[in-house]
Amino acid sequence: MTLVDHHVADLPGITLHTVETTKYKTTSLILQLKSPIVEEEVTRRALLPYVLQSGTERFPSSKELREALDSLYGATLGADLSKKGEYQVITLRIDVANEKFLSDNTPLLDKAFELLSDVLLKPAKQGNAFLSDIVQKEKRTLKQQIESIYDDKMRYANKRLIEEMFEDEPYRFNVYGSEKEVDSITPEILYDYYKKVIQEDEVHLYVVGDVSKEILKDFTAKHFVFPNAKAEPKRVASSGKRRVDEVKEIFEEQEVQQGKLHMGYRTYITYSDPEYLPLQVFNGVFGGFSHSKLFMNVREKESLAYYAASRFESHKGIIFVMSGIETNNYEKTVKIINEQLKEIQNGNISDGELEQTKAMIRNQILETVDDSTGLVEVLYHEVVSRHKRSIEEWLEGIENVTKEQVIGVSKKIELDTIYFLRGRGDE
């Protein structure tokens, strides 16, 4: 039995991915639009999905569109943005109840397809511009969203680390764009950019639920008709190959109770590399789990923090470490974290640690694909990296990772930047 029944169909302008499963009581339609991160476009691209989900030709206001969704048994429409390596990805998503669980027989799925397609291809507009009141409101919301990062200290520290660490790479840009840029976007500029997106973006639609792939293909062909032949999708080479000369140390002060310590490492390994699986195991041994070296040493042995963890970005080849500590424990904590990397580089990984880590990664992958969002995230890695890796290959690959490979990977890893947000006056 295969774990995920993933089928791919290339249609004009759009690639359809279907996963037929009886796991869920709803059907999820997830549209992914991918384009390289470009400085002049980051903020426009961030604004676009929110404008699109605010009105269509048929339902030109947010209220009308939301009423239509409510009538489809509370179908939800959502927009999101993410950075995957050198790409800025727009996600538009509709979740709709499967008719099988309802007493009424409205053709919900067909209508959900139509709505999602309208959101992307038939937005509310006037001439060659989006409706100005929609654009104006969404600009305000986007600004607020960018500002609110400051209020969540964990997110803020992460954002600052990225800005400092990638100061001359496109990856430095916040996925929501910059506050200054928002004001300069007019309904015309945004509509121009929209036309470019429809023309040039690589578009993938994922549908997960208890529906056959034939029906889904028909629905997609019927509803997703792109204006004319599309351009070849753009590709960017990862710029993550630069070496670290000297570790950058950045301090910032704010009125906080708890200091936020964030550290960025370059690994020079991404999803398509053969060393990707050993890197996953490395991250697990280092700080991915509650048995990892960071958790055990920073939290359990020294009681310095409530959390001390690491995570990696699959397409940029970066590992981030984060912990919340008392300001005056900075030196001590950094020293412990540095020691943990050295431990691994010196080969201090027990068989128990290695096996435990593999078991946890296996569990994590299997659990992730139980959830439609997680599943699509996993499948989408293949699109971003242009490298196929089935769930089975992934699981088997992890199983076969050796201690030597993990040590080998650890020796490539270099600390690049330390960012510390410290409290005021409690030195």
Place this chain on the structure above:
Amino acid sequence: MEQIHFKQLKETLNCKTLENGLKVFILEKKDFNKTYATFTTNYGSVDNHFVPFGENEPVKVPDGIAHFLEHKLFEKEHGDVFQDFSKQGASANAFTTFKRTAYLFSTTGDVEKNLTTLIDFVQAPYFTEKTVEKEKGIIGQEIRMYDDNPDWRVYFGLIANMYQNHPVSIDIAGTVESIAKITKDDLYECYETFYHPSNMLLFIVGPVDAEKIMDLVEKNQAGKDYKDKPPIERFFDEEPAQPAKRKEVLNMPVQTPKCYMGYKEKRPERQGKELLLRELSVNLLLEMMFGKSTKNYEKLYNDGLIDPSFSFDYTEEQGYGFSMIGGDTSDPDAFADTISRMVEDFKKTDINPEDLERARKKKIGSFLRALNSPEFIANQFTRYEFNGMNLFDVIPTFEDLTAAHLEKALSDHFQDSQLTICQVKKKQS
């Protein structure tokens, strides 16, 4: 073993109350890789005044002790139980709420072994002075982390505005000062009182064989010697119907101000069907007043008073209950004025049948979506069961709700005398 079929949802729930009083529920989900299990005690942060097991006089314990106990239960003589789970390919966790403490794991591997680990570790406390002291540093940092979080502060600030005496107004984790007082003997006292199987519920959901799992749990429990236990006596001071405070402003170094407001329940004594009806009625009313497809939402959004962080909810448990409306806002005072005016205006008009129908559909759809999540099912089922309700009655109850039910909840719950407001404003430095 009893079986309950939920025909419309195509689910079958297996259940049994064991001899020692433990309630066990198993839901087979054959398509999933993951099995999720929660072992929950009907004991949370509000239970700070009670008669300890085997004694006659009530005691008051330090704030934050239920949460502290949750942390410490993972530590055993041989080390940390987290590690046992992770060696067995499972990830474990726990959380403490006002009313409950839940221990849980999720796994795609050896369910039986992990389930045994879960039950056994919760049923074998091991506390020492030394490990209790060590935990104070870790929990201290957990408290500090939340201190810096304006969303958390404004939410709990709102609850603190409402309650004059009820311990729901105390932070679940306590304070750095209150946890400093906790000793290992306090932990044992709380443990002995609240962790008897008759006060607990085990829920397992995943690709399991219900018969086999029930058998395993039964054998495990039969091997442990639990004495019958008298009901737990918990004490709560008399709580006046009116909120403690109309308004509170917290000054924090934020960019975006926040405003949360809520109506305090006057008589939070409902249980069972009556409580379910109440919760769903008020939630439906909130949807009709402030849902994304309403005129009010449109106005609030157009006027720049709300953004996507805007949310609303109603919750009630024995002893406390409130609705809550809020989020980030550019103008917290205008937000508060507008929301309370909108509630008053809504009360003046009749329930529109079309709006009711649409809100009902929306709620049913989102409930179905929630059922995709094993975590939601286990956690919510437990909460419902402890309050005498059944999670799987939600859809039929939504279908049965009439305009008359809503009218009643509307005039009873949304009263200006019960309204309280909490804001976070930018600190001027």
